[in-house]
Amino acid sequence: MKIGTAKHSYQADEALLTTRPQRLWMGLFALGLCIAPFMLDNYWLYLACLVAINVASATGLNILTGYTGLVSLGQAAFMAVGAYTVGWMQLRLGTPFLLNIVAGGIVAAAVGLLVGLPSLRVKGLYLAIATIAASIILHFVFVNWQSVTNGNSGLTLTPATFLGTPLTDYKQLYFVFVPITALMVLGAANLFRTRVGRAFIAIRDRDISAEVLGISLLRYKLTSFAISSFYAGVAGGMWAYFFRVVTPESFPFVYSIFFLAAIIVGGMGTILGAILGAVFMTLVPELLRFGIDWLTPVLPNAAAMLSPVRTIVFGLLIVGFLIFEPKGLAEIVQRTRRYFHLWPFKK
Amino acid sequence: MTGALDSGATGAARLEVEDLSLSFGGLKALRGVSFSAEPGSITALIGPNGAGKTSMFNCISGFYKPQKGSVRFDGRDVTRMHPPERAALGFARTFQNIALFRGMTVLDNIKLGRHAHMKTGLLQALAYWGPAQREEMELRAEVERRIIDFLEIDHIRNMPVAALSYGLQKRVELARALAMRPRILLLDEPVAGMNREETEDMARFILDVKEEWGTTILMVEHDMGMVMDISDHVVVLNFGEVIARGLPHEVQADPHVTEAYLGSGDPAALMARLKGETGTTGNSGAPTDDRREDVA
Numbered sequence: 001m002k003i004g005t006a007k008h009s010y011q012a013d014e015a016l017l018t019t020r021p022q023r024l025w026m027g028l029f030a031l032g033l034c035i036a037p038f039m040l041d042n043y044w045l046y047l048a049c050l051v052a053i054n055v056a057s058a059t060g061l062n063i064l065t066g067y068t069g070l071v072s073l074g075q076a077a078f079m080a081v082g083a084y085t086v087g088w089m090q091l092r093l094g095t096p097f098l099l100n101i102v103a104g105g106i107v108a109a110a111v112g113l114l115v116g117l118p119s120l121r122v123k124g125l126y127l128a129i130a131t132i133a134a135s136i137i138l139h140f141v142f143v144n145w146q147s148v149t150n151g152n153s154g155l156t157l158t159p160a161t162f163l164g165t166p167l168t169d170y171k172q173l174y175f176v177f178v179p180i181t182a183l184m185v186l187g188a189a190n191l192f193r194t195r196v197g198r199a200f201i202a203i204r205d206r207d208i209s210a211e212v213l214g215i216s217l218l219r220y221k222l223t224s225f226a227i228s229s230f231y232a233g234v235a236g237g238m239w240a241y242f243f244r245v246v247t248p249e250s251f252p253f254v255y256s257i258f259f260l261a262a263i264i265v266g267g268m269g270t271i272l273g274a275i276l277g278a279v280f281m282t283l284v285p286e287l288l289r290f291g292i293d294w295l296t297p298v299l300p301n302a303a304a305m306l307s308p309v310r311t312i313v314f315g316l317l318i319v320g321f322l323i324f325e326p327k328g329l330a331e332i333v334q335r336t337r338r339y340f341h342l343w344p345f346k347k
Numbered sequence: 348m349t350g351a352l353d354s355g356a357t358g359a360a361r362l363e364v365e366d367l368s369l370s371f372g373g374l375k376a377l378r379g380v381s382f383s384a385e386p387g388s389i390t391a392l393i394g395p396n397g398a399g400k401t402s403m404f405n406c407i408s409g410f411y412k413p414q415k416g417s418v419r420f421d422g423r424d425v426t427r428m429h430p431p432e433r434a435a436l437g438f439a440r441t442f443q444n445i446a447l448f449r450g451m452t453v454l455d456n457i458k459l460g461r462h463a464h465m466k467t468g469l470l471q472a473l474a475y476w477g478p479a480q481r482e483e484m485e486l487r488a489e490v491e492r493r494i495i496d497f498l499e500i501d502h503i504r505n506m507p508v509a510a511l512s513y514g515l516q517k518r519v520e521l522a523r524a525l526a527m528r529p530r531i532l533l534l535d536e537p538v539a540g541m542n543r544e545e546t547e548d549m550a551r552f553i554l555d556v557k558e559e560w561g562t563t564i565l566m567v568e569h570d571m572g573m574v575m576d577i578s579d580h581v582v583v584l585n586f587g588e589v590i591a592r593g594l595p596h597e598v599q600a601d602p603h604v605t606e607a608y609l610g611s612g613d614p615a616a617l618m619a620r621l622k623g624e625t626g627t628t629g630n631s632g633a634p635t636d637d638r639r640e641d642v643a
Binding site: 010011013014187188190191193194195196197198199201202204205206208209210211212213214215216223227269 | 408410429430431432434435438440442446447448449450451455458459460461462463464465467468469471472473474475479480483484487488491523527
């Protein structure tokens with residue numbers, strides 16, 4: 001049991017960060033995020049931007065699947081909706097960057113509401129299949145709605161302009177993406193301090209008693225879908241400005257599975273889980289590639305021989321997590337924290 | 348109390364059930380049941396297994412739609428209302444098999460009870476801004492002062508529900524129901540599966556709720572000792588019909604009640620009734636006994 005954590009107000013007791021070490025670590029982390037772009041080379045900045053995008057989308061999926069218990073395999077399709085919206089607005093209307101991103105989120109949320117309708121009747125695997133069906137329909141729309149999506153050749157974007165500067169290199173994009181993602185994560189954390197977030201968890205845990213408490217399943221399931229796809233849409237918008245080409249193949253179905261795997265590996269139903277999961281899923285394949293690069297001097301043929309092994313190792317890592325740490329990376333962090341609550345007095 | 352109730356009314360409500368009938372296919376679970384729960388009193392609904400008590404509860408809380416009859420809440424017909432609307436009116440219930448949200452802490456479970464009376468919208472929630480934060484803080488203060496202290500669960504407020512003992516879980520469920528600002532409290536077997544001490548605690552809390560909150564309480568319970576001790580009024584159901592009602596000691600003395608629980612001791616009467624039962628309902632588990640006798 002931890003002592004010395006007494007609070008004088010309920011407000012302090014319900015803050016997001018309640019202890020001094022927590023605040024300290026968070027401060028250090030924020031500082032690290034600020035100075036990182038000056039220390040990293042272009043390749044790592046590229047990865048950092050990609051991580052920011054994936055964290056935003058995974059956080060959205062976590063609200064829907066981790067917290068509300070509605071399994072969705074449509075996250076990539078919602079991202080595509082956001083990306084196409086941003087691309088179309090950028091090319092046809094020339095509206096400013098931030099407006100486009102928000103619009104991307106809103107259009108994706110509207111589509112998410114529609115896709116979420118079956119969730120009122122079906123759950124679990126059945127809902128997952130329904131969202132897959134929705135992704136396929138959306139893909140069809142992207143390919144065939146020539147006038148807006150430009151079919152298979154897709155949209156090619158000009159660089160985003162923010163405060164008069166075109167965002168062309170990764171460092172500039174980093175300084176825009178990371179704050180957007182941070183705001184979105186903060187929003188998600190806030191959500192679960194209020195009645196809306198509690199209603200989501202109630203629906204996940206026991207939907208019948210949620211109804212007795214006055215929680216409208218219709219309203220909250222759809223709200224959850226809308227928020228989740230809003231997050232995906234914003235992430236997709238960032239994606240569009242990042243790669244600057246949006247085609248129907250930019251957001252393959254595998255990408256949806258990527259996000260589901262990310263929240264499972266990270267820890268479903270925790271804010272930290274979505275972040276850790278997205279970081280893990282984005283960076284680990286890269287780290288494994290570095291491992292192979294280091295082996296090259298010793299084993300001249302390492303790249304050719306070990307590339308398939310890399311995929312296998314990545315797969316094994318995920319399976320390992322499911323078996324040995326079913327609550328995900330977030331649980332490891334919690335356990336470490338608990339250990340240090342008593343350290344060094346506990347044997 | 349802070350804030351106003353959605354229905355605009357406060358205080359204990361009167362619940363009237365009139366001529367309620369419910370059937371599942373050919374099975375008649377309730378047949379023209381009428382009774383009422385008076386404001387600020389404890390009414391117990393008892394009866395042998397399969398008598399229709401839980402069906403009755405599910406009709407009152409809106410899970411089942413009765414084919415006939417009505418449920419009135421302070422004179423207002425609520426028979427066709429959905430559970431969330433009833434919650435906003437002031438219906439609160441606990442479940443026979445605990446229905447807490449296992450992934451949440453005790454505090455969050457209790458706070459959920461207030462859901463229907465809160466106003467924070469989605470955007471405010473994402474920003475945790477002015478009104479949203481104020482509402483949360485008011486709720487927290489009230490939950491702490493009026494519920495957590497009252498039910499003596501302050502030591503477990505931050506524990507996950509799944510880690511608690513059965514008796515404590517039942518108490519947290521009562522706490523959550525109280526957070527709903529109930530005008531009528533429906534307790535489905537509040538002491539089922541509890542030991543003597545836990546039962547006594549729960550009985551005391553129910554009496555305290557009646558006295559301090561003045562809430563109308565309707566409970567289904569099998570523990571006759573507790574029912575007789577704390578109820579103001581007892582309604583006995585058997586085979587979906589009210590067979591007796593009145594003060595606890597009156598009901599206890601009623602020969603129909605003894606017969607329902609223990610049988611009349613007259614085999615001929617039992618056989619006659621079983622024939623009637625199979626003719627009209629094809630229900631009651633009793634024919635199985637009949638067959639068993641044949642085999643024996």
